[in-house]
Amino acid sequence: IMHLLCRGRLKLLVATLTAVVLLTWLYLLAGNLENGRSLLLAPCLADTPAVQVLERAVLESRVREVEEENRQIRLQLSQSQGTAAQLVEGNYGNQQWGASADTVPEDGDNTAEEKNHTDCSRSPPVQKCELIHVACVCAGHNASRDVVTLVKSVLFHRRNPLHFHFITDTVANRILSSLFQSWMVPSVQVSFYDADELKSEVSWIPNKHYSGIYGLMKLTLTKALPSDLSKVIVLDTDITFATDIAELWGVFRKFTDKQVIGLVENQSDWYLGNLWKNHKPWPALGRGFNTGVILLYLERLRRISWEQMWRLTAERELMSMLSTSLADQDIFNAFIKQNPVLVHQLPCFWNVQLSDHTRSEQCYTEVSDLKVIHWNSPKKLRVKNKHVEFFRNLYLTFLEYDGNLLRRELFGCPSQANPESVQLQAALEELDEDDQCYDFRRERLTVHRVHLYFLQYDYMPTEDDTDITLVAQLSMDRLQMLEAICKHWEGPISLALYMSDAEAQQFLRYAQASEVLKNRKNVGYHIVYKEGQFYPVNLVRNVALRNANTPYVFLTDVDFLPMYGLYDYLRKAVVQLDMAHTKKALVVPAFETLRYRLSFPKSKAELLSMLDMGTLYTFRYHVWPKGHAPTNYAKWRTATMPYKVEWEPDFEPYVVVRRDCPEYDQRFVGFGWNKVSHIIELDAQEYDLMVLPNAFMIHMPHAPSFDISKFRSSSSYRNCLNTLKDEFHQDLSRKYGAAALKYLTAQRNI
Template identity: 50%
Template sequence: MNATFWRYTTRRKLILLFCILVLILVVFEIKKSSLLYGTNKIKKPRQMSYFETAEESHVEVYNGFLTEEAEKCETIQIAVVCAGYKASREVVTLIKSVLFHRHLPIHMHFIVDAPAKKILGTLFRTWDVSDFTVSFYLADKLEPKVSWIPNLHYSGVYGLMKLLLLDVLPVGIDKVIILDIDLIFLEDIGKLWDQFSQFVDNQVIGLVENQSDWYLGKVTKHPWPALGRGFNTGLMLLHCEKLRQIKWNEIWESVTKKELLTFSATALADQDIINAVIKEHQDTVFILPCFWNVQLSMNTNSESCYGKDISSIKVLHWNSPFKNELQNIHASLFQNMFYSYAVYDGALLRNPVGKCTEVEESREEFSKDFCQEMLHKSVQLRRTHLYYLPFDYISSDHTDVTLTLHLSIDRIPMLDIICKHWEGPISVAVFLSDSDTIKLLKHIEISPTLSNRRNIGFHLVFQNFDDTSYPINLLRNIAWQQAVTEFVFLCDVDFLPSDNLYEHLKNAVLPLYPNSSKFAFIIPAFESLWHKFDFPPSKSELIDQWDRGVITPFRSYMWKVGHAATNYTKWRNSNKIYSVNRTKDFEPYVVLPKHLCPAYDKRFFGFGWNKVSHIMELDALGFKFLVLPYGFVIHLPHMASLDVVKYRSSTEYKNCIDNLKVEFIQDLVVKYGVSAEFFY
């Protein structure tokens, strides 16, 4: 008995010792992980490549860098149809929710129109997410293959595009998850991917049962045929290899043509067609658990899926055009879940997935030198979302001009005032956080001016969570580069254009000068010494206020050199365009041909020499500076920005700008072959 007890005790001790060793290893790995994925980390560099063949010239790929270790992990393939400005904005919340929970590399395949391709291409390039690849397939190449199908769904022809995925996905992809843009994930998408392992025999498509009575004929009298309640196609698992084997395209086309003999059109786009196919080929469907697609449209009974256990929900689906009109007892909670992803800082989702990506502990010791820190900030990638709101303006006039602006979220109200003075197109770059997007949308919604304008391109540049410094010249570049007109008016949001300046430029000035000429038209800048003043409707009224001391040339008391070369004395009495020469530190606001405009130097960050450097380069390029005798801008008074305060209070800041000036001039000397004296 003692021997047995001893052997039992020894075994227990050995097991306990083994558990302690395992625990030590786990703790070590956790500490190691915290070192690797903490603030002191670097990622392997990533590549941008464009994939194009003679057969697939519409395909473009953004490849996230994968290490050999990452390539051993299975990549989850996801397909999404996304078209237009609104959809390109809404899909971001879906992507954030997927990235938040994922533990594997992801390859997303987007069927897109031209605007969505431009918007999402820029977004993903500047988002710079690890272990994340994106491919784009232009919908206009595919449209003829489904445009023959009459469709009443609000998504139009794009509601049928999911039927064509086998036509666009590379043959090597044998499985794919298809998602609508109005989903959010509350669980790792890898667990949904695991459902493929449950497919048997002829099962080729995984779907969640429809949670409304649509196909039972209780919502509409004559629905398309379906198996039982039918299935919702907002989330699908497709086994591409098997689908190709059974000739899927031939099957759905044949079923569609047969049903169109009875029905005049589809009501729910691809969902009607896929349900009709499943009705005839019942062994093809794998029924997913309902919590993978909890449907929240006005006609669903989603509570029947999850009951009282909300924690069981894996995916929420707002499958209705009326997203905020939920008839669900948990509507408020679900909307809060949605907004928690919508405002989540996208920069926090850049990190690689733990077990698949090689991450090295950073050996780089960033210099504590203030100037080096400024330069480091100027080259950081900042997630950029072009055309955040619908934009509907096509310019066919070769003398048309876009007002280009930049601002932070606190200065959005200034845009309302500017719009009352400038009826032409505007391109504005907005620097903000993810949570600020809610403020932006609400302000525009309640603004009678902004809500009715469709010729304003809003381009959002997001703050990095560890750096909120204002990247002024990056914003300027984004604003003017997105202009859709021949000419651009490079200005700041705190300057109000004179009445009818847009029409004056477009009809009276620019027609006299071909856009191939290197002319930069100076718009004289003024300011008021009073906090409140009556905006002068004409040049004569402005001169009257100038004489009375209400208006003065901009910064004539504190930074006269910035605008003195405009020659305000001559401007008072002139009724003709006249030329001026650039002088040291000259920084006027100008109108010039877009295609001849050089980029602003992004090294000038925050306050100091950011416009001066651009005017210097225009001069080096051979631009002639012409002052317009009619038209002006007046500065709107406001609190000094944080960058201005930093500049004025920091000798170190000023020294950095001075050093950068010297470096910038040396670069221009090399670039344009002129002497350094030319710039002084």
């Protein structure tokens, strides 16, 4: 009995233990299924089929949970890195109008949601050295100035080589080709296309927009740009980038097979209509799209016969609309309404439109959201937006940013240096850094950025080919002389201004606020941007000289006021002295006053009276008499006819010559011998120096320049100037032979 009782208890104990183990196992299983922890099974239970099935189910559940955890971590990480905006893009750009029914995710079996959430783990949308193409339509002086700010913002953020394609008129071509040639930015190519050749493509379209015919040019890009160019980003000139343009270029990868145009929705109510009585906009899809930023898939557009399609659309709508109100934007929108499957809608932060009555504030919640700012308003910085001050400061940052700082290499990418850059680098390497005059020699090799015709310029040539341009240079501290010069000289003027980017904007505001300057359209203002230690005075003079558009030039300085009527007097002298067929340099006698307020003499007789009274003096008679003594002021007092004078050492008169005269020698920088060397070369080329008997100009007082102060205080400065003089004479002898020896002899006898 006892034996049977023990066996019964043992069975009960085993059954109890078995039940406990099973219950524990079920408890652990439930816990693991809920919390995703590893399941620890006893070795004796692991081999049973039932347990293996349960284990596989637990492991599959665990894998799914780990994947979900990883997805959530990637999502949080991408948000923390400021790339949450990209998550919107994948879905936003393929909404009802853009997505096709047979859209296939780009990453194989991943869903669109999973693809977006794993953006940070995928390869970047643009390869390291992939070339990005950007196109702009740019016509006229103002647009040429605006596009520089756009280019600066792109260059500031970029990490890829760029190729800019500019569709320009003659004015913009001249300005921008000179600017980019002198800017010499590494890994930047520039191409120009003649807008005049494209006008016939769009001139038949009546357009009320202030942009005129150039506002329709973006329709012609499939024809204007090279046929082998696959895709391009098209930008208005009033765009500012706040991110790397490569991000926008990468959006092309998100196009479906059918999409050919990428655009941001219009943020105004224009295309909704009824803004005023009888307001009837062109047809558009919903709010329509803004064409300030466009992704054009050129290869696909050509394939679908884009040129014929937009023409048919325009012809059909013009039958009822009669003209466009928003230029190309109306035609793009009418085309898209008929072909919605062709558009890829970009998130609105790729074109935050800052004009009145827009919904731009809904495009961003943080600064990191901003990608592209579009000042699509003639009022520019005065638009109504609660964050306009922030946008204004961002715009001004690039407006006044030193463009020299953007000449940076793209390391790791093949360099496409132009021959000029290679020659310049070779010349710089030949310089001896231990040379006492190294800084002077380096200055001669410095390539300064030049922005020609910074303001509106209109010049109509005279019929008699006697016109004369006043040529001068100045810096910010002489700006106050401009209004007075314009009052004294009614003819054309070519001025080169040596300024920083920020100073150029100050000058712009000054000129636009001046009643005198803003009404003078025959003044060409050319900005030579500051760089280096010295004022490159002769380089700046040459910029003004090269861009004079008349047969003759009056070479002067900006701190001189010409006598009233000098422009007409000189034109008559040009004819009388037959300057068209002879080599003559007409000398305009120079005087000076020490008074800041002067009753300017209206005639030679009045000037002589003031000279006798001590109100006026012959120029620099008490400081540098050799500079103008050869003018022979004693003879001039009674002269009634032009008279010839001979060259003498250090003679530096102000002269009228043909525009094809020698340029100034650019080795002379700062103060000293910059004009003297030019007169020597005129004499070496056998120009006759003729003093005009009834012409004069008066130097107005001002504080000494920084360069003259350096000359006076630095012995090394003066020694280097003497070295440059000797080298100039040696070059002159090689150029003009024995005839030039008199200049070297005269220099040594001083």
